[in-house]
Amino acid sequence: MKNIAWDKGEHSAGPPGPEAPSRRHFLDYLLGTSVVATLGAILYPIFEFMSPPQVIESTESSVVAAKLSEVPANSGKIFKFGSKPGIIVRTESGELKACSAVCTHLECIVQYRPDIKHIWCACHNGHYSVDGKNISGPPPRPLEEYKVNTRGDDIVVSKS
Amino acid sequence: MKSGRAHSISISNALAAIAVFLFFCASASAQKKSSCIECHIKLDDTRLSAPAKNFENDIHKSRGLSCNDCHGGDPNSDSKEGAKDPRKGYLGKPKTLDIPAYCGKCHSDANLMKRFNPSLRVDQEREYYTSVHGKLLKEKGETRVATCISCHSVHGIRAINDPLSSVYPSNVANTCAKCHASADYMRSFGIPTDQFDKYKTSVHAKALYEKQDLSAPTCNDCHGNHGATPPGIASVANVCGQCHARQAELFQTSPHKAAFDQKQLAECITCHSNHAIAKPGDQMIGTGAGALCINCHSNSDKGFVAAGLMRSRIDELIAGIDKSTEILNRAERAGMEVSKPKFELKGATDALTHARVLIHSSSTVEVDKVVGPGLEVAKKSYQAGVAALAERRFRRKGLAVSLVFILFLALLVYLKIRQIESRQAVSE
Amino acid sequence: MRIAALKLWLDKRLSISTLGELARKKEVPLHRHSIWYYFGGMTLFLFVVQVATGILLLLYYRPSSENAFESVQFIMTEVKFGWLIRSIHSWSANLMIATLFIHMFSVFFLRAYYPPREITWVSGVVLLFIVICFGFSGYLLPWNKLAFFATKVGTEIAGVVPIVGRTILRFLRGGDDVTGATLTRFFGFHVAVLPATATVFIAIHVLLVQLHGMHVPAKYEHSYQRMKFFPNFILRDLIGWILAIGALAALAALFPWELGEKADPFAPAPAGIKPEWYFLFMFQTLKFIPAKILGMDGEVLGIMAFNLVALLLFIVPFVDRSPENRRRRLIFNACGVLALLYIVVMTVVGYVT
Numbered sequence: 001m002k003n004i005a006w007d008k009g010e011h012s013a014g015p016p017g018p019e020a021p022s023r024r025h026f027l028d029y030l031l032g033t034s035v036v037a038t039l040g041a042i043l044y045p046i047f048e049f050m051s052p053p054q055v056i057e058s059t060e061s062s063v064v065a066a067k068l069s070e071v072p073a074n075s076g077k078i079f080k081f082g083s084k085p086g087i088i089v090r091t092e093s094g095e096l097k098a099c100s101a102v103c104t105h106l107e108c109i110v111q112y113r114p115d116i117k118h119i120w121c122a123c124h125n126g127h128y129s130v131d132g133k134n135i136s137g138p139p140p141r142p143l144e145e146y147k148v149n150t151r152g153d154d155i156v157v158s159k160s
Numbered sequence: 161m162k163s164g165r166a167h168s169i170s171i172s173n174a175l176a177a178i179a180v181f182l183f184f185c186a187s188a189s190a191q192k193k194s195s196c197i198e199c200h201i202k203l204d205d206t207r208l209s210a211p212a213k214n215f216e217n218d219i220h221k222s223r224g225l226s227c228n229d230c231h232g233g234d235p236n237s238d239s240k241e242g243a244k245d246p247r248k249g250y251l252g253k254p255k256t257l258d259i260p261a262y263c264g265k266c267h268s269d270a271n272l273m274k275r276f277n278p279s280l281r282v283d284q285e286r287e288y289y290t291s292v293h294g295k296l297l298k299e300k301g302e303t304r305v306a307t308c309i310s311c312h313s314v315h316g317i318r319a320i321n322d323p324l325s326s327v328y329p330s331n332v333a334n335t336c337a338k339c340h341a342s343a344d345y346m347r348s349f350g351i352p353t354d355q356f357d358k359y360k361t362s363v364h365a366k367a368l369y370e371k372q373d374l375s376a377p378t379c380n381d382c383h384g385n386h387g388a389t390p391p392g393i394a395s396v397a398n399v400c401g402q403c404h405a406r407q408a409e410l411f412q413t414s415p416h417k418a419a420f421d422q423k424q425l426a427e428c429i430t431c432h433s434n435h436a437i438a439k440p441g442d443q444m445i446g447t448g449a450g451a452l453c454i455n456c457h458s459n460s461d462k463g464f465v466a467a468g469l470m471r472s473r474i475d476e477l478i479a480g481i482d483k484s485t486e487i488l489n490r491a492e493r494a495g496m497e498v499s500k501p502k503f504e505l506k507g508a509t510d511a512l513t514h515a516r517v518l519i520h521s522s523s524t525v526e527v528d529k530v531v532g533p534g535l536e537v538a539k540k541s542y543q544a545g546v547a548a549l550a551e552r553r554f555r556r557k558g559l560a561v562s563l564v565f566i567l568f569l570a571l572l573v574y575l576k577i578r579q580i581e582s583r584q585a586v587s588e
Numbered sequence: 589m590r591i592a593a594l595k596l597w598l599d600k601r602l603s604i605s606t607l608g609e610l611a612r613k614k615e616v617p618l619h620r621h622s623i624w625y626y627f628g629g630m631t632l633f634l635f636v637v638q639v640a641t642g643i644l645l646l647l648y649y650r651p652s653s654e655n656a657f658e659s660v661q662f663i664m665t666e667v668k669f670g671w672l673i674r675s676i677h678s679w680s681a682n683l684m685i686a687t688l689f690i691h692m693f694s695v696f697f698l699r700a701y702y703p704p705r706e707i708t709w710v711s712g713v714v715l716l717f718i719v720i721c722f723g724f725s726g727y728l729l730p731w732n733k734l735a736f737f738a739t740k741v742g743t744e745i746a747g748v749v750p751i752v753g754r755t756i757l758r759f760l761r762g763g764d765d766v767t768g769a770t771l772t773r774f775f776g777f778h779v780a781v782l783p784a785t786a787t788v789f790i791a792i793h794v795l796l797v798q799l800h801g802m803h804v805p806a807k808y809e810h811s812y813q814r815m816k817f818f819p820n821f822i823l824r825d826l827i828g829w830i831l832a833i834g835a836l837a838a839l840a841a842l843f844p845w846e847l848g849e850k851a852d853p854f855a856p857a858p859a860g861i862k863p864e865w866y867f868l869f870m871f872q873t874l875k876f877i878p879a880k881i882l883g884m885d886g887e888v889l890g891i892m893a894f895n896l897v898a899l900l901l902f903i904v905p906f907v908d909r910s911p912e913n914r915r916r917r918l919i920f921n922a923c924g925v926l927a928l929l930y931i932v933v934m935t936v937v938g939y940v941t
Binding site for chain 2: 035
């Protein structure tokens with residue numbers, strides 16, 4: 001670009017002729033259109049970015065796991081905790097407990113058994129207490145325990 | 161004032177003195193004099209000094225017992241004759257035949273044992289006589305069999321939860337192997353000696369020694385300890401079912417149960433073998449090479465078809481998971497964020513694990529019940545992978561289009577510069 | 589007519605015509621090294637991109653240890669064009685540091701800091717450090733494993749400085765350890781403190797450039813041509829900026845910035861923690877320094893040496909003041925080349941090992 005001799009006589013650009021104004025107009029027109037198009041290409045993603053997404057944002061640290069009415073005494077319910085399943089258990093005495101629902105043995109999803117009144121993994125007959133402690137069978141570790149609170153009719157589970 | 165304080169000080173001093181005195185009395189009674197140890201530890205013959213030395217680490221010593229509590233005699237006497245006086249109950253070294261009763265004197269006495277360890281069982285002696293060891297000892301007078309001290313050692317007996325104990329879970333197999341792996345020792349009994357070598361190759365040994373999982377089974381977990389005996393054909397399923405409860409339960413409901421009973425086949429070990437039990441694999445089921453089903457089932461029967469079907473369903477699920485994993489990995493390598501479908505794919509792996517257990521029911525319907533949803537999950541993850549790759553193509557197309565615009569604009573600006581500059585040149 | 593009236597109205601109040609006059613008068617020298625004049629403008633442009641994309645990211649980002657990673661993941665997966673905005677922010681940050689280094693070295697070698705441009709240089713060096721702080725604080729914000737441990741190591745290095753080290757470390761971390769508190773304050777630095785300071789120094793820097801005009805190297809002082817700043821030079825700048833937008837879009841689409849795994853303060857440090865590339869040569873140096881040098885802690889010496897270099901950077905224009913002293917010129921050139929070589933070699937070594 002440095003060799004553009006704008007202050008010298010010789011240059012490769014066409015000499016100003018009678019059609020020069022129309023060529024100039026054409027260039028300006030193209031330039032204007034392209035600027036608008038490029039600005040559009042830049043502003044469109046920005047505009048889209050700012051419009052709120054459809055999915056409700058995931059909050060990992062606490063989640064409304066269920067309604068109180070969905071979990072009667074002596075039952076359990078699997079809920080989605082971030083990207084992992086969790087299990088919420090209501091004991092016979094009405095106490096609410098929550099822990100991870102991923103079995104520590106081979107990562108099956110555990111369930112609450114009302115007949116034996118604790119958490120059970122169907123894959124290899126692993127047993128956990130309602131607090132998630134491994135009490136029998138192959139599980140090597142307890143399930144991660146979560147904190148449970150109630151807010152009105154909502155059961156809110158959070159990582160302790 | 162002053163005298164009052166001195167008074168209170170002297171009282172507290174007196175109390176402290178009493179406390180110290182009581183402490184010494186207590187420790188003196190625990191550390192009572194034992195002429196047995198005093199003499200034996202000095203003896204040159206190691207056979208005679210070793211008991212005194214080893215007793216230092218013995219669980220019985222830490223519970224306040226001493227030589228005379230088993231061997232009788234008088235530890236207060238300073239002379240050999242006085243200490244070993246039969247009138248004072250001196251028993252000396254028991255004969256092999258008498259050892260179970262010798263230990264059982266205390267260990268079979270529930271009232272006595274309660275004082276030391278309320279939860280300790282007191283049926284070891286009785287159980288021992290139900291074992292092959294005990295029967296040979298009692299009925300045939302065979303003294304080369306294992307007695308209490310063969311496994312627990314003697315004079316250096318440690319608690320079973322002491323890692324140095326010869327019967328600590330990770331030491332049990334070695335302890336049994338001392339006799340059972342010795343071809344010389346076992347020759348006259350006419351039993352194989354390869355169990356220990358086989359066990360060492362097993363999945364159980366791997367769990368115990370490599371993963372240090374103390375709950376993994378070693379010899380006594382299947383054979384019993386004090387009542388050690390090979391489980392019979394009828395009871396082997398109960399043995400394995402202690403841990404593999406789900407598989408055992410499923411097997412009981414399967415058509416195999418009746419067939420095995422009828423043919424007098426041992427459950428579990430017919431397919432899985434015993435000491436050299438390997439990590440099970442999918443090749444074990446089916447009708448192809450390496451499949452165990454074809455040992456009994458042949459081309460035409462129902463079991464043959466079911467085996468083939470179960471295998472194909474499991475293979476289908478594995479293939480589905482692999483396919484999804486592959487596409488998700490590809491999307492991930494391409495920089496797409498696919499951690500969510502990757503997590504959801506775990507549901508399919510879950511189904512696979514479950515299906516592998518359900519095989520023990522020998523029911524294609526049961527297996528299908530979990531394979532179906534598993535395939536569904538795998539399919540969804542696959543679609544998520546496809547979508548991620550499509551999104552990537554969309555990005556590239558979008559990029560190509562906008563790059564065209566951008567480069568075109570740059571070119572136009574360049575032309576504009578040339579135009580402006582040519583005019584500037586002319587106007588000068 | 590109405591537009592003309594509006595122009596007049598505005599001109600009376602804002603004296604636009606004077607500004608226009610200034611712009612028309614402004615000229616850019618043309619010589620063999622004119623190409624380097626573009627890098628200052630390019631750095632400024634990328635800074636503007638950073639501000640724009642940064643503001644956009646603020647709409648969704650949440651500065652807490654529980655939510656930071658998830659919110660960035662959310663931006664990357666759920667928000668429309670979130671991947672584009674975040675990747676551009678990350679790529680532009682790195683390109684900005686690269687163009688800034690080029691700008692600085694070109695100014696150094698062309699001696700553009702000769703009187704009366706000392707303050708321009710000093711403000712530029714301040715901006716360099718501000719930008720490095722931007723990079724260091726921004727790196728932690730996604731709260732992923734690598735960033736977490738890189739920050740841990742980075743702040744630890746600051747903590748080694750004698751006497752004040754401990755205080756600096758606690759100030760940076762907001763406590764004794766890298767925790768959510770660190771994240772909160774890094775966020776504060778990144779979006780409030782640093783942008784404010786940067787704006788002030790950019791204003792000073794750019795105003796001074798206008799005041800003194802472009803510097804012409806001594807060699808061409810008597811034989812150079814001129815180019816009008818407006819529109820000739822600014823249009824060339826514009827081409828560069830348009831191409832930069834294209835490059836950023838391409839980088840973002842072809843190589844989206846990775847997110848990695850969420851930081852876990854209790855997990856063991858992963859193998860091969862490396863800082864961002866612009867810290868790599870320092871990181872590598874500290875690795876090579878022996879533990880003890882003449883009874884002193886090697887690491888401390890290394891850090892002190894880097895601090896010294898930083899200090900020297902500030903006083904460059906006060907030591908080397910005129911083209912007359914040829915020996916000094918030679919020494920300065922040698923130092924510059926050595927520093928450049930050192931940075932390049934150490935960075936490469938850092939990547940290879």
